[in-house]
Amino acid sequence: MKPAAEGPSKKLKANMRGKSLLTEIWKHRMTYTLLIPGLVWLILFAYMPMGGLSLAFKDYKANLGIWGSPWSGFENFKYVFRDPTFIDAVWRTLYINILKLIIQFPFPIILALLLNELRMRRGKKWFQTVLTFPHFLSWIIVSGVVINVLAYDGLVNSALSLLGLPTINFLGSESNFVPMLLLTDIWKSSGWGAIIFLAAISGIDQDQYESAQIDGASRMQQMFRITLPNILPTITVMFILSVGGLMSSGFDQIFNLANAATKNVSEVLDVYIYRITFQSSTDFSFSTAVSLFRSLVNMVLLLLADRFAKWLGGDGLFR
Secondary structure (H helix, E strand, C coil): CHHHHHHHHHHHHHHHHHHHHHHHHHHCHHHHHHHHHHHHHHHHHHHHHHHHHHHHHECCCCCCHHHHCCECCCHHHHHHHHCHHHHHHHHHHHHHHHHHHHHHCHHHHHHHHHHHHCCCHHHHHHHHHHHHHHHHCCHHHHHHHHHHHHCCCCHHHHHHHHCCCCCCCCCCCHHHHHHHHHHHHHHHHHHHHHHHHHHHHHCCCHHHHHHHHHCCCCHHHHHHHHHHHHHHHHHHHHHHHHHCCCCCCCHHHHHHHCCHHHHHHHCCHHHHHHHHHHHCCCCHHHHHHHHHHHHHHHHHHHHHHHHHHHHCCCCCCCC
């Protein structure tokens, strides 16, 4: 008799949950109406194209299309892992992105802390505008500026020649390529990244600073004892997102700054996918398999970074 009594109660609870959900949706119907365009965009451009990932498990034939092409199972992945160029591209991608994570990631945080310490409002806005402006320049423009400045007949080498100093092959040197990537990326993205941390700083309760001033804390002590601990959750979230993109190294930057002389150090995974898709014999199944592998590794790294952040006692992205 007891199981029979529990059945209706579970159904009743489920019905009550459904009714309460519908009631909440109807109560906030205007908010949900505003979400409809974003949801439609997400479904059309983010979820529906995922059907194309089936190419990774097919032997693509152009005359048959995606759905008509025969299934090949994991054959494409076998070819991927047998390609030594692919393995080199993976390690090169991880190397560059780990360097960016170590060297570049702290720059927006430091910049936000320094801008927050400026007491002149006009000066603060001017610096923020100047530092944010490079973000709105495309990598084509940035690479054009870098090439014109660092080329053999560019600004820097022309100045060195006038001073009687030997010229430097900036663009054709493999040892200079990765530092050039780091410097240009820091210059282009730090100002924009600092906006996120400045927004987090603006939400800190000002009573904490007033109490610290009464206790005689210096501005440096306030920065390390109040500002940094309060923006730590934001830093954690941004760090997790950065770790989740370790296998994506910024195709636009590398493609526009690389050349034949730096091919051995510039062919990261994104460039490798581009080359096997458009510059060699076209094999969409093979390139889709590589792209799917990259996305899966990024997802695993994101989940591991989230768990690691929680293990350290911080806040993660997922419950």
